[in-house]
Amino acid sequence: MENFEPVIVAFCCHYCAYTAADMAGTQRLTYPSNVKIIRVPCSCKVDALHLVKAFEKGADGVYVAGCLKGDCHFNNGNDRAASRVAYVKKYLEELGIESERLAMFRMSAGMGFQFAQTAKDMTEKIRELGPSPINVAKAQLKGEAA
Amino acid sequence: MITAERKPLEEIIACVAPFRKVLLVGCNECVTVCAAGGRKEVGLLASGLHMALLQQGKSVEIREHTLERQCDPEYVEELNSLIDGADAVLSMACGCGVQTIAGRYKDKPVFPAVNTKFMGASERQGVWAERCQGCGNCLLGQTGGICPIARCAKRLMNGPCGGSTKGSCEIDPDTDCAWQLIWDRLKALGLTENYVEMIPAKDWRTSIGNGPRKIIREDLAE
Amino acid sequence: MKTDSKLEKILAAGHLAVTGECGPPRGCMPDKVREKAKYLEGVVDAVNITDNQTAMVRMSSFAASVIVKQEGLNPLLQMVSRDRNRLSMQADIIGAYSLGIDTMLCLSGDHTRFGDHPMALNVHDLDSIQMIKMVKDMRDEGKFQGGAEIKGAPKMFIGAAANPFADPFELRVMRLAKKINAGADFIQTQCIFNVPKFEQWMEGVRKMGLHKKTYILAGVTPMKSVGAARFMQKRVPGMDVPQELVDRMASVPKEEQAEEGVKICVETIQRLKQVEGVSGFHIMAIEWEEKVPEICERAGLLPRPQV
Incomplete structure (x- = not known):
């Protein structure tokens, strides 16, 4: 596992984080390619099922990036997303996945630097945590089969 | 409506772990409204069980299906085509739904995945309280x-x-x-x-x- | 006279009645009951024997009442609807009366949440008011609650509780009326610390003439310490302990607080004697039964009248 490269899924709100990612690009700020971005119309469009399924399908870390407090394009979608993330964190603990592997971040469309920094920080954090226990179990199962 | 809450995952795992193929059945009525056992919760539980069991080195095949109304024999008939492929049924409906399935398929063990709580009303988004x-x-x-x-x-x-x-x-x-x-x-x-x-x-x-x-x-x- | 109850005789003769309280022990310790009863001998007209008070299991009220009776005192059997259904209640009432217990208090009981068996089921087949009606019908109609005839009806002198301090205040007099209509012969109130509020309640009671339809025994409790005062003020639901009393308890050194508590209790009794419609006192000296004689003496309630 010394060559571990985490797979991180970032659900990014179209109105803020996704645009911030664009901004990071135009500013030529680099961020790790481990982060796979999925654009969503609002952070609250991300269902608990999407978050859980991401881990089931092999993500080592997942985060949701929504607008700053009070800035949601749809009133309070970002706050709902935050409570959903908190709810799923508990579920992850229950099924044996460290809850730190899931996070909620808030940023505005202009925060290209923060976007890149968040992607770096999250990648580093997950790198430290190592592969998700699900991926470890899958690898073990494969090894046994072989 | 009849309200319910999912049982702790650990308890559910203990029920299904001895089986290879489990049919996980939700209900589109009350338990969907109180976010305990509808299609979405069935998906969440199936995914969670997969991952939890995987870590225990176990592989249980979980088939998901959500019925229109699990307490109604007419709708439960829908399971006929799926039941033979299952060693056990895990139900996310209220106790009435669990018993309807148990009554229909006498040779299949049926386990409840939720605790049925009370007849209640919604006080506000996400809050249900006993009323009757x-x-x-x-x-x-x-x-x-x-x-x-x-x-x-x-x-x-x-x-x-x-x-x-x-x-x-x-x-x-x-x-x-x-x-x-x-x-x-x-x-x-x-x-x-x-x-x-x-x-x-x-x-x-x-x-x-x-x-x-x-x-x-x-x-x-x- | 409806019954042979000593308490009824005292009240009917127009004397200020005095009742005390004995909480049965949490174990097979009959001597403990005797010891507590001894303090109250000749000091009170009847001794309330609590029924699993604060929802903690204790020796049954029935058994402790029999022991107290054997000691020559008059037990006042408390019964809560929390722990028994109507069959069990009626059986105990017949049993108790057969053993010479002729006075009882009908209560709903503290919620199990507060006791040491929070996992137990609350029965509440009847509520306290329905229980009063049942006991009255057993006595006056000679009928079981289910309608069948009783051979040898229990002639209980029926008591009920009233809390003048709980909310909603405006309902408290009406609820008393409901208890009286159901058949309450006498009332024992919650501990009175807030005398003005009690007086306000009594004004409502008199306005409806309820004090003429029942005997009201004012409940008093001596505070052992400022800690106890604070606990009752903050922690006991439906208790009204004014801040000035807590301050007064706090103003004296620790070793004098017990005496201050007794003093407040005696003063309260003196004040309540002046309130029209008060027919006596119910002194609840919780785990402090030995103080009751002194309180009665200082409040001028001794010697007890012979009837």
Whole structure:
């Protein structure tokens, strides 16, 4: 596992984080390619099922990036997303996945630097945590089969 | 509606772990509304079980299916094509749904994945509270539309007790005193004289006192 | 006279009645009951024997009442609807009366949440008011609650509790009326610390003439310490302990607080004697029964009248 490269899924709100990612690009700020971005119309469009399924399908870390407090394009979608993330964190603990592997971040469309920094920080954090226990179990199962 | 809450994952795992193929069945009625056992929760549980079991080195095949109404034999028939492929059924419906499946498929073990809680109403988004205990002889007309049996911690039919404090029940400041609510309603309705009349001892035969209850509508029954 | 109860005789003769309280022990310790009863001998007209008070299991009220009776005192059997259905209640009432217990108090009981068996089911087949009606019908109609005839009806002198301090205040007099209509012969109130509020309640009671339809025994409790005062003020639902009393308890050194508590209790009794409609006192000296004789003496309630 010394060559571990985490797979991180970032659900990014179209109105803020996704645009911030664009901004990071135009500013030529680099961020790790481990982060796979999925654009969503609002952070609250991300269902608990999407978050859980991401881990089931092999993500080592997942985060949701929504607008700053009070800035949601749809009133309070970002706050709902935050409570959903908190709810799923508990579920992850229950099924044996460290809850730190899931996070909620808030940023505005202009925060290209923060976007890149968040992607770096999250990648580093997950790198430290190592592969998700699900991926470890899958690898073990494969090894046994072989 | 009938409200429910998912059981702890650990308890569910203990039920399904001995089996290879499990049919996980949700219900589109009450448990969907209270976010305990609808299609979405079925998906979440299936995914969670997969991951939890994987870590234990076990692989259980989980087939997901959500019925329109699990407490209705007509809808349960839908499982005929799936049941043979399953060693056990895990139900996310209320206890009525679990028993309908158990009654229909006699040779399949059925496990509940939720704890059925109470007959309640939605107080606000994400909050459900008990409102009815199905006593079989409704008193709401006398008590201003607020049920002392379901909502008074001592089921006092002639309350409030001496523990009513600033509108709250003595057992918990977040629980309303049902009799304070009743009194406020009677006042608002100009029906305070209703209070003076003693509500006599209840005949519990219409409730849980007389064994399992049944309703037979002659015109509908086949 | 409806019954042979000593308490009824005292009250009917127009004397200020005095009742005390004895909480049965949490174990097979009959001597403990005798010891507590000894303090109250000749000091009170009847001794309330609590029924699993604060929802903690104790020796049954019935058994402790029999012991107290054997000691020559008059037990006042408390019964809560929390722990028994109507069959069990009626059986105990007949049993108790057969053993010479002729006075009882009908209560709904503290919620199990507060006791040491929070996992137990609350029965509440009847509420306290329906229980009063049942006991009255057993006595006056000679009928079981289910309607059948009783051969040898129990002639209980029926008591009920009233809390003038709980909310909603405006309902408290009406609820008392409901208890009286159901058949309450006498009332024992919650501990009175807030005398003005009690007087306000009594004004409502008199306005409806309820003090003429029942005997009201004012409940008093001596506070052992400022800690106890604070506990009752903050923690006991439906208790009204004014801040000035807590301050007064706090103003004296720790070793004098017990005496201050007794002093307050005696003063309260003196004040309540002036309130029209008060027919006596119910002194609840919780785990402090030995103080009751002194309180009665200082409040001028001794010697007890012979009837």
